[in-house]
Amino acid sequence: MKPILEIQHLTKEFMIGGEQEKYLALRDILSNPLKKLKQPSKKQFRALDDVNFTVMPGESIGIIGRNGAGKSTLLKILSHITPPTSGRIICRGRTASLLEVGTGFHQELTGRENIYMNGSILGMRKAEIDKHFDAIVDFSGVEEFLDTPLKRYSSGMQLRLAFAVAAHLEPEVLIIDEVLAVGDSEFQKKCLGKMNEVSKSGRTVLFVSHHMGTIAQLCRKVLVLDKGKVLDFTNNAMAGIERYIKLNKSNATYINEQAPDNQITSVKKVTLSNAKNEFSSEFTNKDDIVFDLELSFDRKTLPANSSLFFSVLNQFKMPVFSDEKEITSEKMRLRILPDFLVQGSYSIVVIIHLLPSHEYFRVEDICSFNIIDTDSNLMFYNTFNYNYGNVFGKIQWEEI
Amino acid sequence: MIEYIIEKQNKFSLGLKELIRYRELFYFFTWRDIKVKYKQAALGFLWAVLQPLIMMLVFTLIFSKGLGVKSEGIPYPIFALSGLIIWNIFSSGLLNSANSMVTNANIIKKIYFPRLIIPMSSVLASLFDFCFALLIYIVVIIFYHYDTNWLKVLYCLPLSILLTVMTTFGIGTFFAAFNVKYRDFQYVIPFLVQFLLFANPVLYSSKIFTNGFFYWIMKLNPIANAINLSRSAFTGGDADWNGVGLAFTVAIVIFFVGIYTFRKTEAYFADLA
Numbered sequence: 290m291k292p293i294l295e296i297q298h299l300t301k302e303f304m305i306g307g308e309q310e311k312y313l314a315l316r317d318i319l320s321n322p323l324k325k326l327k328q329p330s331k332k333q334f335r336a337l338d339d340v341n342f343t344v345m346p347g348e349s350i351g352i353i354g355r356n357g358a359g360k361s362t363l364l365k366i367l368s369h370i371t372p373p374t375s376g377r378i379i380c381r382g383r384t385a386s387l388l389e390v391g392t393g394f395h396q397e398l399t400g401r402e403n404i405y406m407n408g409s410i411l412g413m414r415k416a417e418i419d420k421h422f423d424a425i426v427d428f429s430g431v432e433e434f435l436d437t438p439l440k441r442y443s444s445g446m447q448l449r450l451a452f453a454v455a456a457h458l459e460p461e462v463l464i465i466d467e468v469l470a471v472g473d474s475e476f477q478k479k480c481l482g483k484m485n486e487v488s489k490s491g492r493t494v495l496f497v498s499h500h501m502g503t504i505a506q507l508c509r510k511v512l513v514l515d516k517g518k519v520l521d522f523t524n525n526a527m528a529g530i531e532r533y534i535k536l537n538k539s540n541a542t543y544i545n546e547q548a549p550d551n552q553i554t555s556v557k558k559v560t561l562s563n564a565k566n567e568f569s570s571e572f573t574n575k576d577d578i579v580f581d582l583e584l585s586f587d588r589k590t591l592p593a594n595s596s597l598f599f600s601v602l603n604q605f606k607m608p609v610f611s612d613e614k615e616i617t618s619e620k621m622r623l624r625i626l627p628d629f630l631v632q633g634s635y636s637i638v639v640i641i642h643l644l645p646s647h648e649y650f651r652v653e654d655i656c657s658f659n660i661i662d663t664d665s666n667l668m669f670y671n672t673f674n675y676n677y678g679n680v681f682g683k684i685q686w687e688e689i
Numbered sequence: 690m691i692e693y694i695i696e697k698q699n700k701f702s703l704g705l706k707e708l709i710r711y712r713e714l715f716y717f718f719t720w721r722d723i724k725v726k727y728k729q730a731a732l733g734f735l736w737a738v739l740q741p742l743i744m745m746l747v748f749t750l751i752f753s754k755g756l757g758v759k760s761e762g763i764p765y766p767i768f769a770l771s772g773l774i775i776w777n778i779f780s781s782g783l784l785n786s787a788n789s790m791v792t793n794a795n796i797i798k799k800i801y802f803p804r805l806i807i808p809m810s811s812v813l814a815s816l817f818d819f820c821f822a823l824l825i826y827i828v829v830i831i832f833y834h835y836d837t838n839w840l841k842v843l844y845c846l847p848l849s850i851l852l853t854v855m856t857t858f859g860i861g862t863f864f865a866a867f868n869v870k871y872r873d874f875q876y877v878i879p880f881l882v883q884f885l886l887f888a889n890p891v892l893y894s895s896k897i898f899t900n901g902f903f904y905w906i907m908k909l910n911p912i913a914n915a916i917n918l919s920r921s922a923f924t925g926g927d928a929d930w931n932g933v934g935l936a937f938t939v940a941i942v943i944f945f946v947g948i949y950t951f952r953k954t955e956a957y958f959a960d961l962a
Binding site for chain 2: 303365366367368369370371372373374375376377378379380381382383386388389392393395397398402405406409410411412414415438
């Protein structure tokens with residue numbers, strides 16, 4: 290079976306600074322003739338650098354990377370919106386792209402009219418739109434507002450309508466760019482469900498997201514991009530995700546460089562140590578994990594009953610557990626007891642607030658640490674990269 | 690089995706096959722432009738009728754009654770309108786298509802379709818207005834009991850329209866392409882259109898020039914010829930077929946220059962818009 294997409298030596302360069310700036314006006318050139326004489330520093334920015342990979346039909350591929358890694362540029366080239374500087378892509382199927390929800394939506398047109406407009410822009414024939422019309426309206430849930438102008442819709446309704454149209458595209462290759470970052474949880478669940486359906490139906494999907502949970506759930510393979518280059522392209526989604534996370538690895542010690550005088554309160558320093566009071570970021574499941582937090586606050590301005598809210602995040606940056614303690618002194622210590630967190634990489638979030646409504650300080654994803662399982666009964670599951678949760682259950686087995 | 694390659698385009702192509710594949714989008718874009726123009730306007734499509742009508746009234750008052758401009762012995766409203774209906778295709782078509790790429794910047798950056806559809810739809814949308822203007826014109830002719838050779842109209846008017854559309858489209862796409870990179874054009878064009886209204890024999894007769902520089906400008910100018918063709922069809926009088934032939938040549942050149950410029954720079958619109 291031939292690959293449905295072959296990306297070969299793909300490179301995309303942009304010129305930044307100097308001539309190729311937007312909104313160039315004759316007025317600017319005329320009013321400042323000297324500008325032209327001095328050679329403008331035309332720097333080349335490589336958004337993509339010799340990218341190579343192959344996609345077989347039916348695969349669902351997650352594309353991850355930090356901001357600026359080149360993910361959106363890659364999608365834009367795949368969608369024919371901008372040409373590559375060199376290299377090429379061989380496509381053997383009809384592609385449809387969702388780089389933004391509601392492309393082509395016009396506020397003055399009604400819902401019905403927008404379905405046709407949007408569908409047509411996305412590449413559907415009028416006959417196809419007619420065929421799917423009822424299903425689209427049903428999925429979006431805006432039936433009674435179908436003949437009202439779009440500007441009367443709430444943003445949620447517009448989003449649902451836009452996604453409903455896009456969800457009924459039937460291309461061989463579907464390319465999606467972080468469109469699920471917006472919308473409420475109900476909507477996100479619906480989208481995820483539909484996308485699952487799409488990938489199970491044998492269609493090839495390329496999905497860009499920062500949400501590791503979704504990537505892990507939907508994608509078989511993962512492509513990790515960093516600074517325009519392919520860092521990893523693997524069948525093991527979890528390994529790819531961990532590779533990406535390692536790029537963002539922060540220190541075990543957190544030091545707040547900001548001057549505390551313009552803040553009512555802040556966390557100055559957080560250190561990690563084990564039971565023996567040694568600094569460490571690697572622990573076994575039998576270790577105590579001790580966090581020492583140094584705060585700075587003005588007793589006169591910090592409201593009473595302010596508390597420190599502490600969360601532990603897992604490898605997908607999802608919270609595992611949280612706790613809160615009233616602030617009574619400048620030094621606070623928190624100890625995670627052994628045999629609680631399973632093997633994996635973790636980081637923490639520290640917030641100082643007066644009830645969740647008044648937040649004075651927040652810092653996320655700091656003090657990464659790792660736990661190695663040495664003797665639990667689930668130890669062997671770690672070798673299969675099987676996701677069995679983040680904590681050991683607070684349970685007991687009973688004979689009946 | 691589809692197989693196509695995405696890579697940096699070096700050779701030039703008109704993209705005709707693609708345009709045919711995306712033909713339905715033409716219809717939707719034009720339909721959208723027309724609908725949006727008249728949405729929420731209580732008078733709706735009536736404005737397509739009122740605009741040429743009011744223009745004619747104003748110009749009749751000023752040019753004919755006020756300045757005493759000669760109109761070849763024909764009632765001034767009939768004379769002027771024959772030019773105005775053609776002129777409006779050109780002016781609104783040009784204005785809209787020149788700005789079309791910038792107005793639709795957000796769609797261009799997110800989805801692929803042949804970009805030529807956008808300025809084309811703008812020109813087609815102005816043809817829609819033309820239909821209403823034509824209706825009003827016919828009413829005016831009947832009102833004046835003017836003896837128009839309708840057979841002549843039947844074969845001359847379509848030619849005139851074709852000439853106008855080709856020129857409008859050629860200039861429109863040319864400006865549309867430039868406007869993306871150099872935003873000056875959005876200021877230049879309204880001014881240019883205003884100037885051209887008086888540079889073309891819309892409100893006066895081109896017959897006042899018999900030789901010299903202005904004579905040749907009128908002879909080669911496709912819009913002037915389109916107007917004169919329409920005028921001779923509706924008002925009687927000989928059409929200058931020589932001029933029309935020349936004008937078509939010029940129009941075809943303008944048409945292809947416009948498309949060529951557009952296609953050459955098309956790939957980078959998403960980066961520049």
